[in-house]
Amino acid sequence: MTVRAATVDLPERRGGWTTDMDRRLATLESPVRSVLEPYADSLPAADRITLAPDAHYPFHPSTGIVTDPAVVGSAAAVLQAQTGADITVAGATDDNIAFDRAASYLGYPSVLERFGVELVDLADEPRRDRVVSVADQQLSVSVPERLLESTVIAVPTLRPTRDGSVAGGMRTLGRLVTSVADADQTAVGATRAIEPAFTLLDATTAYGGDPIAADTLFAGPTPQIDALAASLFGRSPETDPVCRQTAGDDDSSITVESVTGDPADLTSLRRRLSDGELPPPDDTHPAVSTAYRLYAAVAGDAVPPQLEQRR
16 A cells, blocks of 8 residues: 655744745745645545644644644645535534634634635534544544545544554544444544545654654555554554554555655664654643744734643
Protein backbone atom coordinates (compact mmCIF):
# COMPACT_ATOMS: atom_id res chain seq x y z
CA MET A 1 0.00 0.00 0.00
CA THR A 2 1.39 3.41 -1.02
CA VAL A 3 1.22 6.50 1.19
CA ARG A 4 1.86 9.82 -0.52
CA ALA A 5 4.15 12.42 1.08
CA ALA A 6 4.69 16.07 0.18
CA THR A 7 7.34 18.36 1.62
CA VAL A 8 6.23 21.89 2.46
CA ASP A 9 8.57 24.84 2.06
CA LEU A 10 7.49 27.33 4.73
CA PRO A 11 9.85 30.30 4.29
CA GLU A 12 10.65 32.92 6.91
CA ARG A 13 9.73 30.72 9.86
CA ARG A 14 10.18 32.61 13.13
CA GLY A 15 10.85 30.24 15.99
CA GLY A 16 9.51 27.44 13.81
CA TRP A 17 6.26 29.21 12.92
CA THR A 18 4.93 31.58 10.26
CA THR A 19 2.17 33.74 11.71
CA ASP A 20 0.92 35.11 8.37
CA MET A 21 -2.17 33.03 7.47
CA ASP A 22 -2.18 34.23 3.86
CA ARG A 23 1.42 33.09 3.47
CA ARG A 24 0.71 29.69 5.03
CA LEU A 25 -2.31 29.13 2.79
CA ALA A 26 -0.37 30.16 -0.31
CA THR A 27 2.57 27.93 0.60
CA LEU A 28 0.34 24.94 1.34
CA GLU A 29 -1.78 25.18 -1.82
CA SER A 30 0.56 23.25 -4.14
CA PRO A 31 1.72 20.46 -1.76
CA VAL A 32 -1.83 19.86 -0.49
CA ARG A 33 -3.08 19.57 -4.07
CA SER A 34 -0.24 17.22 -4.99
CA VAL A 35 -0.76 14.90 -2.05
CA LEU A 36 -4.56 14.83 -2.35
CA GLU A 37 -5.04 14.72 -6.12
CA PRO A 38 -5.41 10.96 -6.70
CA TYR A 39 -7.59 10.51 -3.63
CA ALA A 40 -9.84 13.42 -4.55
CA ASP A 41 -10.18 12.05 -8.09
CA SER A 42 -11.25 8.67 -6.73
CA LEU A 43 -13.91 9.98 -4.35
CA PRO A 44 -17.41 8.67 -5.09
CA ALA A 45 -19.97 11.09 -6.38
CA ALA A 46 -21.07 12.91 -3.25
CA ASP A 47 -22.44 16.31 -2.44
CA ARG A 48 -21.02 16.40 1.10
CA ILE A 49 -17.48 15.94 2.43
CA THR A 50 -16.71 16.17 6.14
CA LEU A 51 -13.17 16.96 7.31
CA ALA A 52 -12.39 15.82 10.87
CA PRO A 53 -9.29 17.61 12.21
CA ASP A 54 -7.49 17.15 15.51
CA ALA A 55 -8.99 20.29 17.07
CA HIS A 56 -10.04 19.34 20.58
CA TYR A 57 -7.18 21.07 22.44
CA PRO A 58 -7.13 24.87 22.87
CA PHE A 59 -3.39 24.97 22.03
CA HIS A 60 -2.05 27.11 19.20
CA PRO A 61 -1.20 25.20 15.98
CA SER A 62 2.43 26.33 16.33
CA THR A 63 2.73 23.71 19.09
CA GLY A 64 2.03 20.80 16.73
CA ILE A 65 -0.54 19.43 19.20
CA VAL A 66 -3.50 20.36 16.96
CA THR A 67 -4.10 20.40 13.22
CA ASP A 68 -3.14 23.65 11.54
CA PRO A 69 -6.35 25.29 10.26
CA ALA A 70 -4.37 26.42 7.20
CA VAL A 71 -3.90 22.75 6.26
CA VAL A 72 -7.63 22.11 6.67
CA GLY A 73 -8.53 25.26 4.74
CA SER A 74 -6.17 24.32 1.90
CA ALA A 75 -7.59 20.79 1.80
CA ALA A 76 -11.13 22.18 1.69
CA ALA A 77 -10.23 24.47 -1.21
CA VAL A 78 -8.61 21.62 -3.19
CA LEU A 79 -11.54 19.27 -2.58
CA GLN A 80 -14.07 21.96 -3.53
CA ALA A 81 -12.25 22.62 -6.79
CA GLN A 82 -11.88 18.94 -7.70
CA THR A 83 -15.24 17.56 -6.54
CA GLY A 84 -17.63 20.51 -6.29
CA ALA A 85 -18.79 19.06 -2.97
CA ASP A 86 -20.17 20.97 -0.01
CA ILE A 87 -17.39 20.86 2.62
CA THR A 88 -17.90 20.75 6.38
CA VAL A 89 -15.29 20.77 9.15
CA ALA A 90 -16.56 18.87 12.17
CA GLY A 91 -15.51 18.17 15.73
CA ALA A 92 -17.16 17.38 19.04
CA THR A 93 -17.34 19.01 22.43
CA ASP A 94 -15.60 16.92 25.09
CA ASP A 95 -14.96 17.17 28.83
CA ASN A 96 -12.17 19.71 28.38
CA ILE A 97 -13.65 22.47 26.24
CA ALA A 98 -16.56 23.19 23.89
CA PHE A 99 -15.63 22.51 20.28
CA ASP A 100 -16.68 25.92 18.98
CA ARG A 101 -14.56 27.61 21.66
CA ALA A 102 -11.51 25.46 20.90
CA ALA A 103 -11.97 26.05 17.15
CA SER A 104 -12.18 29.79 17.76
CA TYR A 105 -8.93 29.80 19.75
CA LEU A 106 -7.24 27.83 16.95
CA GLY A 107 -8.40 30.29 14.29
CA TYR A 108 -10.70 27.99 12.31
CA PRO A 109 -13.67 30.35 11.73
CA SER A 110 -11.67 33.07 9.96
CA VAL A 111 -9.93 30.53 7.71
CA LEU A 112 -13.03 28.53 6.79
CA GLU A 113 -15.08 31.64 6.05
CA ARG A 114 -12.74 32.33 3.12
CA PHE A 115 -13.87 29.11 1.46
CA GLY A 116 -17.51 29.10 2.53
CA VAL A 117 -16.92 26.03 4.72
CA GLU A 118 -19.23 25.32 7.65
CA LEU A 119 -17.90 24.49 11.13
CA VAL A 120 -20.09 21.94 12.93
CA ASP A 121 -20.15 20.64 16.51
CA LEU A 122 -21.19 17.00 16.17
CA ALA A 123 -22.42 16.97 19.76
CA ASP A 124 -25.50 18.77 18.43
CA GLU A 125 -26.11 16.32 15.58
CA PRO A 126 -28.61 13.40 15.55
CA ARG A 127 -26.99 9.97 15.87
CA ARG A 128 -27.49 6.42 14.70
CA ASP A 129 -26.25 3.19 16.24
CA ARG A 130 -24.00 0.99 14.14
CA VAL A 131 -22.85 -2.50 15.11
CA VAL A 132 -19.36 -3.46 13.93
CA SER A 133 -16.94 -6.28 14.61
CA VAL A 134 -14.00 -5.37 16.89
CA ALA A 135 -11.64 -7.98 18.36
CA ASP A 136 -14.02 -10.79 17.34
CA GLN A 137 -16.87 -9.15 19.24
CA GLN A 138 -19.83 -7.06 18.17
CA LEU A 139 -19.57 -3.43 19.27
CA SER A 140 -22.35 -0.86 19.04
CA VAL A 141 -21.16 2.69 18.34
CA SER A 142 -23.33 5.78 18.28
CA VAL A 143 -22.29 7.81 15.22
CA PRO A 144 -23.39 11.33 14.22
CA GLU A 145 -25.55 11.04 11.12
CA ARG A 146 -23.37 13.54 9.26
CA LEU A 147 -20.46 11.09 9.39
CA LEU A 148 -22.61 8.32 7.94
CA GLU A 149 -24.18 10.43 5.20
CA SER A 150 -21.07 12.20 3.89
CA THR A 151 -17.58 11.30 2.69
CA VAL A 152 -15.32 11.58 5.74
CA ILE A 153 -11.62 12.53 5.69
CA ALA A 154 -9.65 12.55 8.94
CA VAL A 155 -7.05 15.31 9.27
CA PRO A 156 -5.00 14.62 12.42
CA THR A 157 -1.72 16.21 13.43
CA LEU A 158 1.42 14.14 14.04
CA ARG A 159 1.55 13.78 17.81
CA PRO A 160 1.25 11.19 20.58
CA THR A 161 -1.76 10.77 22.84
CA ARG A 162 -1.51 11.37 26.57
CA ASP A 163 -0.79 7.67 27.15
CA GLY A 164 1.96 7.65 24.51
CA SER A 165 0.13 6.01 21.60
CA VAL A 166 -0.01 7.73 18.23
CA ALA A 167 -3.02 10.05 17.88
CA GLY A 168 -3.73 9.45 14.19
CA GLY A 169 -6.87 9.37 12.10
CA MET A 170 -8.59 6.46 13.84
CA ARG A 171 -8.35 8.00 17.30
CA THR A 172 -9.49 11.33 15.85
CA LEU A 173 -12.63 9.58 14.57
CA GLY A 174 -13.01 7.70 17.86
CA ARG A 175 -13.48 10.99 19.73
CA LEU A 176 -16.49 11.78 17.52
CA VAL A 177 -18.54 8.70 18.47
CA THR A 178 -19.64 7.07 21.71
CA SER A 179 -19.67 3.45 22.87
CA VAL A 180 -19.36 1.41 26.05
CA ALA A 181 -15.89 0.20 25.00
CA ASP A 182 -12.55 1.75 25.93
CA ALA A 183 -11.00 4.48 23.78
CA ASP A 184 -8.93 2.10 21.65
CA GLN A 185 -11.83 -0.21 20.83
CA THR A 186 -14.03 2.80 20.16
CA ALA A 187 -11.46 4.19 17.70
CA VAL A 188 -11.45 0.90 15.77
CA GLY A 189 -15.25 0.72 15.87
CA ALA A 190 -15.59 4.32 14.70
CA THR A 191 -13.27 3.72 11.75
CA ARG A 192 -15.19 0.62 10.65
CA ALA A 193 -18.58 2.30 11.06
CA ILE A 194 -17.63 5.55 9.32
CA GLU A 195 -15.32 4.06 6.66
CA PRO A 196 -13.27 7.23 6.04
CA ALA A 197 -12.18 7.81 2.45
CA PHE A 198 -8.59 8.48 3.54
CA THR A 199 -6.53 10.43 6.05
CA LEU A 200 -4.49 13.59 5.51
CA LEU A 201 -1.79 13.72 8.21
CA ASP A 202 -0.61 17.23 9.09
CA ALA A 203 3.09 16.95 9.90
CA THR A 204 3.92 20.53 8.96
CA THR A 205 4.45 21.14 12.67
CA ALA A 206 4.54 17.95 14.76
CA TYR A 207 4.87 17.42 18.50
CA GLY A 208 7.38 15.13 20.14
CA GLY A 209 8.09 16.63 23.55
CA ASP A 210 8.59 19.99 21.81
CA PRO A 211 7.15 21.50 18.62
CA ILE A 212 9.01 20.19 15.56
CA ALA A 213 9.06 21.86 12.15
CA ALA A 214 8.61 18.67 10.11
CA ASP A 215 7.22 20.47 7.01
CA THR A 216 5.59 17.33 5.62
CA LEU A 217 2.11 16.14 4.64
CA PHE A 218 1.08 12.49 4.28
CA ALA A 219 -2.08 11.11 2.68
CA GLY A 220 -3.35 7.57 2.34
CA PRO A 221 -5.70 4.93 3.76
CA THR A 222 -6.37 5.63 7.43
CA PRO A 223 -4.93 2.41 8.97
CA GLN A 224 -1.72 2.76 6.94
CA ILE A 225 -1.29 6.45 7.80
CA ASP A 226 -1.68 5.62 11.50
CA ALA A 227 0.80 2.75 11.23
CA LEU A 228 3.28 5.09 9.53
CA ALA A 229 2.75 7.73 12.23
CA ALA A 230 3.40 5.13 14.95
CA SER A 231 6.64 4.10 13.23
CA LEU A 232 7.76 7.73 13.07
CA PHE A 233 7.64 7.76 16.88
CA GLY A 234 9.88 4.70 16.87
CA ARG A 235 7.09 2.30 17.80
CA SER A 236 6.06 -0.86 16.04
CA PRO A 237 2.43 -0.64 14.91
CA GLU A 238 2.03 -4.12 16.41
CA THR A 239 2.46 -2.61 19.90
CA ASP A 240 -0.37 -0.10 19.29
CA PRO A 241 -3.74 -1.74 20.04
CA VAL A 242 -5.56 0.32 17.40
CA CYS A 243 -3.01 -0.19 14.62
CA ARG A 244 -2.67 -3.89 15.47
CA GLN A 245 -6.41 -4.52 15.12
CA THR A 246 -6.66 -2.74 11.77
CA ALA A 247 -3.46 -4.04 10.16
CA GLY A 248 -5.45 -6.58 8.14
CA ASP A 249 -7.94 -4.01 6.85
CA ASP A 250 -5.67 -3.44 3.84
CA ASP A 251 -2.21 -4.35 2.62
CA SER A 252 -0.01 -3.94 5.69
CA SER A 253 3.19 -3.18 3.73
CA ILE A 254 3.65 0.59 3.35
CA THR A 255 5.60 2.41 0.66
CA VAL A 256 6.07 6.17 1.01
CA GLU A 257 5.99 7.97 -2.35
CA SER A 258 7.19 11.56 -2.46
CA VAL A 259 5.06 13.71 -4.77
CA THR A 260 7.19 16.86 -4.50
CA GLY A 261 10.77 17.52 -5.49
CA ASP A 262 12.46 16.46 -2.25
CA PRO A 263 11.80 13.04 -0.66
CA ALA A 264 10.53 13.05 2.91
CA ASP A 265 13.40 12.49 5.36
CA LEU A 266 11.71 9.88 7.54
CA THR A 267 14.91 8.86 9.32
CA SER A 268 15.55 12.39 10.54
CA LEU A 269 11.92 12.81 11.53
CA ARG A 270 11.95 9.58 13.57
CA ARG A 271 15.04 10.76 15.42
CA ARG A 272 13.42 14.07 16.36
CA LEU A 273 10.09 12.56 17.47
CA SER A 274 11.20 9.59 19.54
CA ASP A 275 10.93 11.00 23.08
CA GLY A 276 7.69 12.99 22.96
CA GLU A 277 4.85 13.05 25.48
CA LEU A 278 1.66 15.05 25.19
CA PRO A 279 1.03 17.55 28.01
CA PRO A 280 -2.38 17.25 29.70
CA PRO A 281 -4.76 20.10 28.83
CA ASP A 282 -4.93 21.31 32.45
CA ASP A 283 -1.14 21.23 33.02
CA THR A 284 0.45 22.64 29.90
CA HIS A 285 4.03 21.96 28.88
CA PRO A 286 6.26 25.06 29.41
CA ALA A 287 7.10 25.12 25.70
CA VAL A 288 3.40 25.27 24.86
CA SER A 289 2.72 28.10 27.30
CA THR A 290 5.69 30.14 26.11
CA ALA A 291 4.90 29.67 22.43
CA TYR A 292 1.24 30.57 22.78
CA ARG A 293 1.81 33.63 24.97
CA LEU A 294 4.46 34.93 22.59
CA TYR A 295 2.18 34.44 19.61
CA ALA A 296 -0.78 36.05 21.42
CA ALA A 297 1.35 39.08 22.31
CA VAL A 298 2.43 39.56 18.69
CA ALA A 299 -0.85 38.74 16.95
CA GLY A 300 -3.35 39.93 19.54
CA ASP A 301 -5.04 36.53 19.77
CA ALA A 302 -6.93 35.37 22.86
CA VAL A 303 -5.03 33.20 25.34
CA PRO A 304 -6.80 29.96 26.37
CA PRO A 305 -8.09 29.84 29.95
CA GLN A 306 -5.58 27.29 31.25
CA LEU A 307 -2.74 29.61 30.20
CA GLU A 308 -4.42 32.68 31.65
CA GLN A 309 -4.46 30.96 35.04
CA ARG A 310 -0.69 30.37 34.90
CA ARG A 311 0.41 33.94 34.29
